[in-house]
Amino acid sequence: MLSMPLNAAERASQYQLRFWLAHSATDPRIIAPYLIVLIGSNFAIGIITPWGWAAIQLTMVYLVLAYSTHRKLQPWCPWCSEGGGGSHVEDLPPVLPRDRQLV
Ligand SMILES: [Zn+2]
Secondary structure (H helix, E strand, O other): OOOOOOOHHHHHHHOHHHHHHHHHOOOHHHHHHHHHHHHHHHHOOOOOOHHHHHHHHHHHHHHHHHHHHHHHOHHHOOOOOOOOOOOOOOOOOOOOOHHHOOO
16 A cells, blocks of 8 residues: 555556556567567577676566556556556446337
8 A cells, every 4th residue: 555656647647658568468479579588588698798688687677567567556557447458348238128118
């Protein structure tokens, strides 16, 4: 509760990239090549520079940060709510046949 900001909606509007990343990272077409690069960079120390390796590893830190931000501000995530490409399906009441309506 202490980590919840008082102006959560305003803060959430600043973290659209993190929300997008948190949702995109669940796509196997994106996360599988990313994991290959992330893990493969550990075996390519002789090929890439230490700064290149560090940059690749830092992307994982940012991914964890994106998940943390998403978990904290999920009620304001446009991808989790309607209108942002989420999977929200509006439940409409069933329509009664004309002969069963009261009007
Ligand atoms: Zn979300």
